[in-house]
Amino acid sequence: MENFDHFDQEVCMHFNTDSDPFYGAIIPPEFGNSLFVFPTFEELVHAENDQLHHYVYWRGQNPTVEIVERKLAAFERGEICKCFASGMAAITAAVFNSVRAGDHVLCISNIYKSTLELLKYLDKFEVSHTVVYSTDKKSIEKAIQANTTLFFLENPTDMNLQLIDLQLISRIAKPRGIRTIIDNTWATPLFQKPITFGIDIVVHSLSKYLGGHSDLVGGAVITSIDIMNQLFNNEYLLFGGIMGPREASLLLKGLQTLPLRMKCHQENAKQVASFLASHPAVAKVNYPGLQAEESQLSKKHFSGFSGLLTFEIKNANYEAIKRVINRLRIFKIGVSWGSFESLVISPNYGNNVDELKRKHISPGLIRLSIGMEPASALIADLNQALS
Structure with a gap:
């Protein structure tokens, strides 16, 4: 973790942000114009027919956005x-591009709840889905149906932070013509590169x-040119979620500080996870970086670990969850994660325990997004809340 890939550092700092085209500006300008004009009608027609590679209208390509996309x-x-x-919007485009009526989607263990809601919504278009919670080869193959065309997964998995062998997933999927989509938000491209393991x-x-400052909302789809050619003309241009x-x-500014921020998130998270693992009120800590040296999957997939972790309290009920969360002072109560501030939340809302159990999630689970405050202060805050 002390030494990042030099190319990754170059991508975050300077890649594709040459100042020459922008009159020496060290920060690329924001192109806020909604459309682009052409010297001749013929040139407009040519550009319209290939909007993936030409600036015509903001809904297709924008120079500022394109800089980020290339990075x-x-x-x-x-x-x-x-x-x-x-x-x-990115997940919706990727999924819609990958299925048609009559298809089946297999989710490999826990995924983001809104992604699962999207798959439930697809029932109206005759696209079904199931979840297999065991991640071994036999269980996954057994869960594949004759009409399965897509695997969707996260690594590590949502909430429980289990690890999945991405190479295994690719080897199961490709011979069967099944497409694979992974949500790589937890690890970031700095710590895990799923495409190198065969993910589509x-x-x-x-x-x-990647943004890192709780000041933007956005999504990304990274794939092959062949897949993107189809996705751009349909799910990107037509859905309009740009x-x-x-x-x-x-x-762009968030990426410039990403390696430094991720180093801090990781170091803080390891200290917090170690503290929680030894606390008498804690039943279990879910954090891939906690025992990374003993995990072959950790060594195989990750060059580092982010700051999102979960832990399970022994008194696993809603009232106990509330007491712990409401006592915290540095950790702010809120959704999302991955920014400079520390956040806390639980999937236990008091009325969904049966649903959590069906999803193999402990009713006593609390999720922490470890920010950039001093680790000692975060540990002290957790200690007083758990006492």
Whole structure:
């Protein structure tokens, strides 16, 4: 973790932000114009027919957004990227591009609840889905149906933070013609590069670590040129869920500090996770960085670990969850994660315990987004809340 990949550092800092085209400006400008004009009608027609590679209208390509897209594609070792107005807009585009009526989607263990809601919504279009909670080869293969065309997964998995062998997933999927999509928001491209393990599409919520300052909402899809050619002309242009230049400019600034921020998030999270693992009120800590040296999957996939972790209290009920969360002072109560501030939340809302158990999630689970405050202060806050 002390030494980042030099190319990744270059991507975050300077890649594709040459100041020469912008009169020496060290920060690329925000192109806020909604349309672009042409010297001749013939040139407009040519550009309209290939909007992926020409500036015609903001809904297709924008120079500020394109700078970020080229960075993210290089960062993930993918061929091409398109940025969206939110993480869910990116996920929706990727999923809709991958299925048609009559298809089946297999979710590999726990995924983001809004992604699962999207898959439930697809029932109206005769696209079904199931979840397999065991991540071994036999269980996954057994869960595949004759009409399965898509695997959707996160690594680590949502809430429980289990690890999945991405190479295994690719080897199961490709011979069967099944497409694979992974949400790589937890690890960021700095710590995990799923495309290098054979995954077809990577999606991100840019609102989290890549933005890093709780001031933008955005999403990204990184994939091959072949897949993007189809996705751009349909789910991108037609759905219209595009990123604006202001958000792209904020994202550029977030990327510049990403390696430094992720180092701090990781170091703080390891200290907090170690403290929680030894606390008498804690039943379990879910954090891939806690025992990384003993985990072959950790060594295989990750060059580092982010600051999102979960833990389970022994008194696993809603009242106990409330007491712990409401006692915290440095940790702010709120959704989302991945920014400079520390946040806390629980999936236990008091009326959904049966649902949590069906999803193999402990009713005593609390999620922490470890920010950039001193680790000692965060530990002291947790200690007084758990006492």
